Amino acid sequence: xxxxxxxxxxxxxxxxxxxxxxxxxxxxxxxxxxxxxxxxxxxxxxxxxxxxxxxxxxxxxxxxxxxxxxxxxxxxxxxxxxxxxxxxxxxxxxxxxxxxxxxxxxxxxxxxxxxxxxxxxxxxxxxxxxxxxxxxxxxxxxxxxxxxxxxxxxxxxxxxxxxxxxxxxxxxxxxxxxxxxxxxxxxxxxxxxxxxxxxxxxxxxxxxxxxxxxxxxxxxxxxxxxxxxxxxxxxxxxxxxxxxxxxxxxxxxxxxxxxxxxxxxxxxxxxxxxxxxxxxxxxxxxxxxxxxxxxxxxxxxxxxxxxxxxxxxxxxxxxxxxxxxxxxxxxxxxxxxxxx
Amino acid sequence: xxxxxxxxxxxxxxxxxxxxxxxxxxxxxxxxxxxxxxxxxxxxxxxxxxxxxxxxxxxxxxxxxxxxxxxxxxxxxxxxxxxxxxxxxxxxxxxxxxxxxxxxxxxxxxxxxxxxxxxxxxxxxxxxxxxxxxxxxxxxxxxxxxxxxxxxxxxxxxxxxxxxxxxxxxxxxxxxxxxxxxxxxxxxxxxxxxxxxxxxxxxxxxxxxxxxxxxxxxxxxxxxxxxxxxxxxxxxxxxxxxxxxxxxxxxxxxxxxxxxxxxxxxxxxxxxxxxxxxxxxxxxxxxxxxxxxxxxxxxxxxxxxxxxxxxxx
Numbered sequence: 001x002x003x004x005x006x007x008x009x010x011x012x013x014x015x016x017x018x019x020x021x022x023x024x025x026x027x028x029x030x031x032x033x034x035x036x037x038x039x040x041x042x043x044x045x046x047x048x049x050x051x052x053x054x055x056x057x058x059x060x061x062x063x064x065x066x067x068x069x070x071x072x073x074x075x076x077x078x079x080x081x082x083x084x085x086x087x088x089x090x091x092x093x094x095x096x097x098x099x100x101x102x103x104x105x106x107x108x109x110x111x112x113x114x115x116x117x118x119x120x121x122x123x124x125x126x127x128x129x130x131x132x133x134x135x136x137x138x139x140x141x142x143x144x145x146x147x148x149x150x151x152x153x154x155x156x157x158x159x160x161x162x163x164x165x166x167x168x169x170x171x172x173x174x175x176x177x178x179x180x181x182x183x184x185x186x187x188x189x190x191x192x193x194x195x196x197x198x199x200x201x202x203x204x205x206x207x208x209x210x211x212x213x214x215x216x217x218x219x220x221x222x223x224x225x226x227x228x229x230x231x232x233x234x235x236x237x238x239x240x241x242x243x244x245x246x247x248x249x250x251x252x253x254x255x256x257x258x259x260x261x262x263x264x265x266x267x268x269x270x271x272x273x274x275x276x277x278x279x280x281x282x283x284x285x286x287x288x289x290x291x292x293x294x295x296x297x298x299x300x301x302x303x304x305x306x307x308x309x310x311x312x313x314x315x316x317x318x319x320x321x322x323x324x325x326x327x328x329x330x331x332x333x334x335x336x337x338x339x340x
Numbered sequence: 341x342x343x344x345x346x347x348x349x350x351x352x353x354x355x356x357x358x359x360x361x362x363x364x365x366x367x368x369x370x371x372x373x374x375x376x377x378x379x380x381x382x383x384x385x386x387x388x389x390x391x392x393x394x395x396x397x398x399x400x401x402x403x404x405x406x407x408x409x410x411x412x413x414x415x416x417x418x419x420x421x422x423x424x425x426x427x428x429x430x431x432x433x434x435x436x437x438x439x440x441x442x443x444x445x446x447x448x449x450x451x452x453x454x455x456x457x458x459x460x461x462x463x464x465x466x467x468x469x470x471x472x473x474x475x476x477x478x479x480x481x482x483x484x485x486x487x488x489x490x491x492x493x494x495x496x497x498x499x500x501x502x503x504x505x506x507x508x509x510x511x512x513x514x515x516x517x518x519x520x521x522x523x524x525x526x527x528x529x530x531x532x533x534x535x536x537x538x539x540x541x542x543x544x545x546x547x548x549x550x551x552x553x554x555x556x557x558x559x560x561x562x563x564x565x566x567x568x569x570x571x572x573x574x575x576x577x578x579x580x581x582x583x584x585x586x587x588x589x590x591x592x593x594x595x596x597x598x599x600x601x602x603x604x605x606x607x608x609x610x611x612x613x614x615x616x617x618x619x620x621x622x623x624x625x626x627x628x629x630x631x632x633x634x635x636x637x638x639x640x641x642x643x644x645x646x647x648x649x650x651x652x653x
Binding site: 072 | 551553554556557558559560561562563564567571572575576
């Protein structure tokens with residue numbers, strides 16, 4: 001079966017800026033795919049290239065094995081959930097949802113029936129006669145979803161769809177979107193700058209930076225086996241040790257990542273170590289800041305060599321290490337992931 | 341002593357400031373009274389004085405205004421065939437000019453807002469407004485020359501071998517005439533030229549308020565550009581269209597210079613008002629005639645509202 005979406009060396013420039021710089025990727029049918037990256041990394045441009053709102057300056061884009069590089073948005077079998085929802089303000093909710101059928105000249109009663117079905121799918125049956133302006137953010141989000149799904153697209157594109165929602169609603173919608181995707185079996189391509197969202201929802205994640213894909217992998221692999229310093233920092237929030245310190249600790253200037261939860265702190269005078277010396281890396285430092293997060297406590301430690309390292313621990317005694325305390329920072333050798 | 345006075349004065353100011361801060365309504369009223377006085381007396385007051393005159397009538401023998409409320413003047417306006425002719429002629433012209441302005445302005449405004457680069461957009465805005473910075477009379481008389489029998493337009497058409505087309509157009513009964521400058525077609529062209537900016541600017545403003553994402557959403561859902569235009573763009577710019585058309589409609593209804601400089605000799609409402617309050621000295625009739633555009637525009641706005649023109653506001 002042909003890939004749902006395929007990018008072949010796609011490029012898109014805005015003047016001097018290379019928004020998308022030679023991206024190649026392949027998204028499988030029925031996959032929940034996330035494009036993750038900071039703003040300006042090219043992820044949204046990639047989504048707009050798939051939808052056809054922009055044309056690439058180079059390379060080609062295939063949907064279901066067909067080259068659609070030069071096709072207009074209305075000739076592509078993909079639909080989009082916009083970041084600002086882009087609901088038509090002059091139409092009712094039902095008219096908004098039915099729009100995709102209306103422009104395809106589907107008979108009126110069928111438009112109505114299918115639009116009502118879609119509203120039911122997103123649990124908004126009661127609100128069909130309202131105007132978008134009378135809805136809450138979460139409801140607009142659902143209308144936008146229903147409107148995009150009514151044409152049964154092969155691919156649904158979602159542009160930061162949860163960005164404008166509050167935390168609780170966002171978590172609910174994450175679960176709902178995931179369920180919906182499983183149920184419909186449609187390929188979802190999801191753009192986000194929130195790594196937690198990408199990791200928890202997607203089957204695979206492409207991490208974008210400066211117009212290029214840094215790493216494309218499953219969430220677990222991205223988190224545990226980042227291959228670049230950017231991915232280690234952006235996805236895992238990991239400590240990246242490089243340069244002189246890396247040379248001193250591991251005998252090679254090659255950077256490496258250590259995730260905060262693998263870093264342990266011991267008081268200087270505490271001679272009892274949990275792990276044998278030979279399996280651990282140790283360096284002395286000073287606690288700069290302690291942040292209590294409930295399940296974990298994060299400590300920012302300034303190493304004597306100058307680097308800032310953060311340690312996350314569920315160990316209650318970390319909390320009583322006051323700022324300014326001298327500590328020994330240690331992590332098992334096995335926890336260090338060598339980066340490119 | 342002086343120090344005490346100074347501190348006393350400062351205390352008064354302090355108390356006044358506190359007083360105003362505590363009573364924002366008083367503060368607001370103080371700020372609003374001068375402009376409201378201007379608006380109420382000069383603006384609305386003069387309008388009211390004008391309208392009041394329309395409820396008087398002129399004594400046929402003495403040619404003096406009889407200050408007794410009567411609807412006789414209005415009756416005269418709406419029953420005399422010559423007057424009805426004037427009203428209908430003006431109304432048809434105003435409607436035609438409004439429609440033509442809308443049809444010409446929509447693509448221009450759309451281009452300015454959606455496609456032009458920032459530099460070109462600025463250029464377009466200046467271009468649209470440039471004629472508004474020039475003397476109105478100069479433009480009207482310039483048009484009379486352009487449209488004259490031996491004028492530049494007929495010369496150009498003749499050079500292109502299109503004399504026949506011009507003759508055919510001028511041969512149309514009622515709106516044709518001996519030359520463009522002495523026909524209703526010529527008058528129509530000048531009206532459209534004059535009021536076009538008043539249509540383009542509100543339309544452009546309305547288009548600016550339509551987010552790009554709505555157009556993309558429409559295309560994304562399978563609408564062709566034409567469908568997007570009819571289903572999304574047009575309904576959303578209707579308020580701008582309504583605003584622009586109120587301008588073009590009312591300006592045409594009230595104008596008296598263009599009909600007297602360019603076009604056929606038939607009277608327009610504005611000319612009637614001008615003549616009645618001036619040479620004829622029949623202020624009540626002039627006033628009654630100036631009520632006609634007001635009534636027509638009110639009817640127009642009602643129709644627009646009923647058609648849902650302001651729903652998206």
